[in-house]
Amino acid sequence: MNTKEKIIEWLLFACAALCVLTTLGIIAVLAIQSVQFFSEVPLKDFLTDTQWTPLFADKHFGILPLLSGTFLTTIIAITIALPIGLTTAIYLSEYASKTFRSTVKPVLEILAAIPTVVYGYFALTVVTPFLQIFFPSLSGFNAISPGIVMGLMIVPLISSLSEDALYAVPKSLREGAYALGSSKLQTAFRVLIPAASSGIIVSIILAVSRALGETMIVAIAAGQQPRLTLDPRVPIETVTTYIVQVSGGDVPHGSLEYKTIFSAGLSLFVITLILNNISFFVKKKYREQYE
Amino acid sequence: MNNEDIKTLKNNSFKVWAVFATSIGLVMLGILLVKIGMDGMHRISMQFFTSLPSRRAEEAGIFTAWVGTLWIMGTTALIAIPVGIGAGIYLEEYSKKGWWSSFLEINISNLAGVPSIIYGLLGLEVFVRLLHMGESILAGSFTLALLILPIVIVSTRESIKAVPKTLREASYALGASKWQTVWMQVLPAAAGGVMTGIILALSRAIGETAPLIVVGALTYVPFTPKSVFDSFTVLPIQIFNWVSRPQAEFLVNAAAGIIVLVAITIVMNGSAVLLRNRWQKNVKW
C-alpha cells in the first residue's frame, strides 16, 4: 500500500520534472547549435552586420534585419492592441452590464483562439488590399498589415488580464473617488489604472512576448526579405519567419545554414525569456500585495 | 460650457470610443468569417474532403491534411493529458512549498511564454534527430504535447485549487490515503475545469503550424499515415502551403481549408466555454 503511494508520487513528480527537462532541453539545443554557429561566425558580425543573407552566395549573418522586422511588427501590434485592449478592459469592468460582459468575453476569447494561419490569410487578402486603397505605394507584403491583424488578435490577452487587475482593485478606492465627485472616467484613469498598473504591465509584457514570437501571420503577410528598416510599407522578415523559411526548404543538417535557425531562435528565446520573467515577478509582487 | 458639461462630454466620447474598441475585434471576426465564407464556401464539397493534394487547384483536397490532423491530435492528447494532469496534481497536492516548487512554478510560467516555433527547434533536435523518430507523427506529437503541457498543467492546478479543503479533510478522516483522496475525490470534483483546459489546449494544438513545419511536417503528402512513425501533414500546413502559392485558385482552396479549421476551433472553444459555465453553475459547495 505504502509502496504504491510512493510509486505514484514518483510518477507524478516525473511529470512535473518533465517541464524542467523541457526548459533544459530548449536551452541545450539552442546553446549547442549556437556555439557551433558562433565558432564559424563571429558574434560581433552577428550583432552588428546590417545584412542577413545566409542563403545567398554572398553570405552575411547580421541578425539586426530580422530583429528589426520582429520589433517593427510587434510595435505596430502593441500600438493597436494596447489602447483597444485597455479601453475594452475598462469598459467591461466599469461600464458594461453583466450580460454584455458574459457574452462579449467568450467571443473575444475565440478571437485569440483562431489559428494564426487564418489571420495570415486575412492580413494578406483583406487588410493589405484595403490599405492599398489609401496607400497605393504599399507593397503586397509589408509590416503594417500583419502588425495590425496581430494587434487585434492579442487584444483579448491585454483586455482580459487588465480586466482582472481592474476588478481586483478594492471597492473602497472607487467609492472614495466617487465620493469626491469624480466621474466614472476620471475614476478609471486617475484611480483604477494606477492602482491596477502592475497587472496591466504584466498583460502588456505578455502581449509583447506573444507578438515577438508570432510566426504564421508574418510569415504569410510580411514577406521574406530581411531588411533593416522601420518602414512599415515594405516587405521585411522576422526571426520566426526566417526559421519557418529555412525549415520548409531542404537545408542539410549540420550545415551553417541549418545552425542559423538556432542562433536566430536563441535571440528570440532570450528576449522572450527576459520578458516572461519580468512579468512573472511583477505578478508575484502584486499578488503578495493583495494577499 | 461649464466644468460639468465638459465632464459629461468627455464621458460620452469615451463611451463611444469604448464601444468601438470593444467591438472592433468582433467586427474583424465578422469580416473574417464573411470573407472566408465568400472565398471558400463554394469549394467545400465531398471531393474537397476526400481528395489528395494536387498541382491542379480544383482537384486538390484536404484528405491527407485532416487525417494527419486527427493522428497528430490523438497522439498529442495521449501524451499531454496524463502528463499534464499528473504534473498539475503533483504541484498542487504533493510538492511542499519551498525553492523546488517555486522553481517549478517559474519554469512552467516561462514555458507557457516560449514562442511555439522554439518548441519546433527543440523537437527537431531532440525528437527528430536525437531520439531518431524522424519527421514522423510521433515527433510532431511530442513537440506539440510539450507545447500545450503548460496549458494543461495550469488549468489542472486552477481547478484542483478550487476544490475546497473540506472535501479532502472528509476523505482523509475516513482513512483514505493521499492518492485515494486525489483520485476518488479531488480529481472528479475538478473534472469540469480540467476538461475545459484540455479542450482549450487541444484547440491550440490544432491550429499550430510553425513548430510542425520546423520538425519537418511535409507540405505534399500523397498518402495517409498508417502509424505514428509515418510522415504527415496537417490542415494548417496545407492551408499555409496554399496561401503561399502565387496562383489565385489556390487561395480558394486555402479559404475552404480555413473554413474547416475555423469551424473546428469555434466548436472546440464553444464547448469549452459551455462546459466551464455549466461546471461553475453546478459546483456549489
Next chain:
Amino acid sequence: METIRIEKKMKTNTEKQHEIVSAEFMPDENFSTKRKVMNKIETKNVHCWYGDFHVLRDVTIAIEPNTVTALIGPSGCGKSTYLRAFNRMNDLIDGFKLEGDVLIDGKNIYDKQMHVNELRKNVGMVFQKPNPFPKSIYENVAYGLRVNGINDKKVIDETVERSLKQAALWNEVKDNLHKNALGLSGGQQQRLCIARAIAIQPSVILMDEATSALDPISTGKIEDLIAELKKDYTIMIVTHNMQQAVRVSDKTAFFFLGDMVEYNNTKEIFNNPQQEHTRNYVGGRFG
C-alpha cells in the same frame, strides 16, 4: 475488557442488520479486531504548536469508553486542535508539531509504526460545516468501505442501509439513495456525514461544532443521535453551545488560551466549577 465490550455490543445492537453486517466484516481481520480493542482514549502532557505558536500546553485527560465528552471554551483556545490530535488531522497542516502522548487503548497513535490511515478508519470525524462528497448519498456512505478495499455490493448495500438508519436518515433518503448528496438540507447533510463516519465502524467519533451551522430542529435531531450513538462509540464533541454540552455530554473539559483548565463531570463543571475561569465562562461572562 475485550469480552465485556463485545457483550455490551451484542446487547445494544438490537437491529438484526447490524449483526449480519458485523458478521460479514469478520473475515477482514484488521477491520473487526481493531475496532473492538480501541476504546479508552487519553492524552498525557500533550503540547501542540503551529510553527512557533504554542497552541496547547500540557493537556492530560483520560476518557472512558462509551461516554460523550464535551470540549468547551472561547474561540481560538485550541479545542479543534485538541480534537484533531486524535485522528492526526493536524498532520495535514504545515508546521504543526505535537509533543506528549496521545493514547488510544494504551497505544501511542503518534508512534512510527502507527498507520495514519488505519488510525483514521478507527477514529471517525464530523466537521463543523457539513461536507458531503459531491456524489450520491449512497456513494458518500460507501466511500469509507471502498477506500478500505471492500467492493462487495451486498456488504456495501447493507452497510449503507445500517449506517443511514443509525444516523436517523434512512427514512428520509431511502428512495433517493442515488441522488446527489449536495441536494440534501444542511441538517440532512450533517447526518449523512455522521452515517459516513460510522459506516466503517470506528470506535471513536469526533465532532467539531457539528451543529453550529444547523437550525434548532436539525440540531435537536443530531443531539438525539449522539445520545443514541454513545452506546456504541466513544464520542468527543466541541461545542459553543453550553446547553448542548449539558444536554448531551457526560464529561466536560474547559479550555482557555491553550490550557486545559478543568475536566470533570459535566454536572460539576456547570454547577460547581472549581476554577475562576471556568466559572466566568459557564456563567456567560465572556466567550
